[in-house]
Amino acid sequence: MQETRDAFVFRGGAMAAKPEIGSHDIEIRDCDVKYYTKRGFRFRDGCYDIQVINCTADAGGKEWYVEAFPMSFNVIGGAKGTNVYDHDITFIDCIASNNWHINGDSYWNGDGFCAEGTAYNLTYIRCESYGNTDGGWDDKSANPLLIGCIAKDNKKNYRFWSGAPGALLWNCVSAEPNKRGGNSDYVGLWTKGKIRIHNSSFVDSSKPLALNDWRVTPEQIANMNISVNNSLIELPEGKELPAPNYTVSNTVIRPLNETGLSANGVGYKKDMREAQILLTEVRPHQPRIEKEGRLLETKPLNVFSEKNPSGWYLSDWNNAKMKIAKGKGINDSNALEVSTNGSKGGGATYRTKRDSATIKFANFQKSDWALKMSIRTGSTNLSGLELRALTMAEAPKTKEVPLPGTLNGSITGWQEISIPLAKLKASASEANFANFAGFYIRANGSMAGPLYIDNVRLEPMN
Structure with a gap:
């Protein structure tokens, strides 16, 4: 499908009182979307138990930018305050690319994989995101899990917002984050919550990891943490990952501009085993969570x-x-x-x-x-x-x-x-x-x- 505004839109139709009626048990496979102006794939209002397999969404980059602001895969959940969630959606071997938002000296949006805070238990297996003017991933959901994913040439390759349990990146890559315009800097991974990174590689960037430092209190900073284990991180000379906000173990820290995605047995290794096998191995490290639907308090x-x-x-x-x-x-x-x-x-x-x-x-x-x-x-x-x-x-x-x-x-x-x-x-x-x-x-x-x-x-x- 090509030259459209929204290519695929899935509306759950759930309510807080009846979350089970949302759209569910859906498989979306082998779909290619090009040159959309708003969304390639959009999920909202209580979708759950969905698999998106081998799908691509390419917005076309600067030449196809029309309106604010495109996203390849967007999980919205319910409207704010409705207690309606999208959840347990799994993306396997999907590629998001070239979402542009041109906004002068202000913030440039345009994301590959985007999720709102009214979503949880989103899983990405061997997904890739390239060439976006904001996040490769811009994920506010609770409990996201990434296995074997690659983010390259986005302003912020990975951007996660949620607190505990936070996101888990397992055997993932961040490379060459790239700022194309606007008022915010590039970075490999940014968070205002908690992140665990295992068996992954963050290379080709002077800013591989960063905590939110905009309008934050000391208490908020104290609750942010990036834990890095069995991974490869490239840092400029003289830079470090200071405790207590960074917890680093069995990880190689090397200078910029070296080659390879692994060193001394740690870092990313391409793994093409079946998605279910990978998920069986990694899911125990990031168990699913449950959010109960409940009736809202009556108020104006x-x-x-x-x-x-x-x-x-x-x-x-x-x-x-x-x-x-x-x-x-x-x-x-x-x-x-x-x-x-x-x-x-x-x-x-x-x-x-x-x-x-x-x-x-x-x-x-x-x-x-x-x-x-x-x-x-x-x-x-x-x-x-x-x-x-x-x-x-x-x-x-x-x-x-x-x-x-x-x-x-x-x-x-x-x-x-x-x-x-x-x-x-x-x-x-x-x-x-x-x-x-x-x-x-x-x-x-x-x-x-x-x-x-x-x-x-x-x-x-x-």
Whole structure:
């Protein structure tokens, strides 16, 4: 597959209350992707027990850079705060390359293998990553395991974020990290957590290993550690790996620019045995972990404040219009502005059609919910406006209700309004909302002035 935005997208569809319903037991084999602008392979929202075998993703480098920012293999997990995880995904003999992000003097992203903190138990066996303007690996997941992997010619060949147990690199290579632009330096391996390196080689770089030193406290630095065992590390003359942040044993430290990936019996050795054999040998050193799905505590949930979250958008029909009005919100923040042009009225919608972006009530402890927002009419009479809630579930059917508040222009400041979701159902016998996907405002005729909306949220009523 070539010349696309996202080549392969796997959406799990899991919820915190039902993690088992996520997409699982999938094998992806012998797929080649070239010249994508966003992602070669993307996993999200509760995918698990997946193998990706002998697949390549080449973004095409500088000549094919279109938008921020491409990644070859991307494991996202669930939306922040949902307790939905992608996990137990194994990449075998996969190659990621040439993901570019051009961003002037600011940070250049563009990663080969990328994983977010809402993922765990990711395994990479004999995978390779080349020519990326940021990480060969940029992995925030918990408990990643790399066996026989190679990272070369990336700004940061390996980049790991998680604390204990941290990442394990077994029989891996880092070579020739290369900064192509932006405001951050090159390095063989960077971490703000814990790393164990065994039987590996870090060569052809004056900066083979580094701990995060940006905006960190002494306590955070004390919790970072890189442990190196049975490995080969090249260091510039006069440099060392100081304790206690580095733990080094049975390892050869040699000057730069020497040849070979092993010395005195330690370092990387190419191993083409079957992946399962390698995993059987190494997995005891990095046991799988488990994260239990649990219901989220009921608390106010943001729907709109200052800007729309990812996946949410504004639309309108007939003579109505909705836009983000800069400086018109509470304390000069941004607000949603609803207006009409002409006498026929119309509707304006703030919503998502992306299932992963909806608010799913099954993820939360049981509660009755209300839609709350702040509105402002100024001195204009806007009586007659109606509101309807939107859902992506088959039920409940919903109805339009009069927009609460004093809308005759006698209150010019911000008003707080609240509508129980139960009152937005078409009838009391309808099922409760399974998810919330937005709302629309209907004007049944011309509006004499704009309606401003801010601080939209869902709040538990009990």
